Amino acid sequence: MRKRVLGTNLRRLREDKGLALEDAATQLSCHAAKVSRIEAGKSGIRQLDLKALLDLYGVKDTDERESWLALARESRRQRWWRVLEDQLPQDFLDLVGLEDEVSECRGFQPGIVPGLFQTEAYATAVIQGGIAGPLNTDQQTKVRVRMERQKALTREDPPPLKVWMILGEAALRQQVGGAAVLHEQLLHLVQVAQLPNVTLQVLPFAAGACPGGPYPFLIYSFPPPAELEVALLENFASHAYLESREDTVRLSSAFDHLRASALSALDSEARIIQIAEELTDP
Known part of the structure; x- marks a missing residue:
């Protein structure tokens, strides 16, 4: 769920700047499909790549940037209820x-x-x-x-x-x-x-x-x-x-x-x- 939330809001930031998937992909030196998977919540994102996207999207405030980075870290945390998946x-x-x-x-x-x-x-x-x-x-x-x-x-x-x-x-x-x-x-x-x-x-x-x-x-x-x-x-x-x-x-x-x-x-x-x-x- 955190991956979906993170991806949805990264897409919002990109669209607010009027940028295309290809622009974000160029910033990360990757294929546009990777950015698409991140925005769809199907893939996580490295802290380094997230910082690069925040630079591209003009997110400069220190506290706001830390909130984004914390959201990315939380998306990788193991949840207590995962052991009950079966x-x-x-x-x-x-x-x-x-x-x-x-x-x-x-x-x-x-x-x-x-x-x-x-x-x-x-x-x-x-x-x-x-x-x-x-x-x-x-x-x-x-x-x-x-x-x-x-x-x-x-x-x-x-x-x-x-x-x-x-x-x-x-x-x-x-x-x-x-x-x-x-x-x-x-x-x-x-x-x-x-x-x-x-x-x-x-x-x-x-x-x-x-x-x-x-x-x-x-x-x-x-x-x-x-x-x-x-x-x-x-x-x-x-x-x-x-x-x-x-x-x-x-x-x-x-x-x-x-x-x-x-x-x-x-x-x-x-x-x-x-x-x-x-x-x-x-």
Whole structure:
């Protein structure tokens, strides 16, 4: 993913300067096909070659240049989840890799607590899909990875993932795993919402219909110097990733309407606590 981000933004820099692939290839003393592979995220780039391209594209600021070089270094770093490549579906690995790379996430989940906020008991119930009994090996791996993903919220290097999530009221009431599991999950949501990098809002039933309909989505933003957002649409069978500016702008607009219709963060916390208390009422 970092290679794709790096390549996409190098292409942006080149096009902003009105240069062709051949111009970049001449700078690197290579064939244009090599530059094309770099821009497509199919090949990495040496620090020396990156410095040469930054010179060509007029990137002179020391801090900005270091950001580009750091992005290139990060694209070669081995990720913790790579050892699981033969155990998990590729689209799930793509999601894990995306959360490991981005700096911000905005999203809407109308019917279920999102994976980044799930307790282990809730995640187990979701992955079991309502089928009782012990988890099989694949399911155990998925639960473990889901718990590992949540470290993005409290990591130190890079800075913690900023998350602004809107939950439909149905997600707070669907008794996934039973009343006790949901009660624990709701209290955990209140705790997560206290993190300075997390904003949590509830879209109440009373809000009615909203732009975009009752469909879940996530919008991921990469840190500077990258200028790229990726939207994720999930369904029962797969994930769809949208990278065009038209798609991300459309979903960003839907998100803005949703957050305007949702309860404030403080009122959302009160609603979550209220629903949790209802679960313990005799």
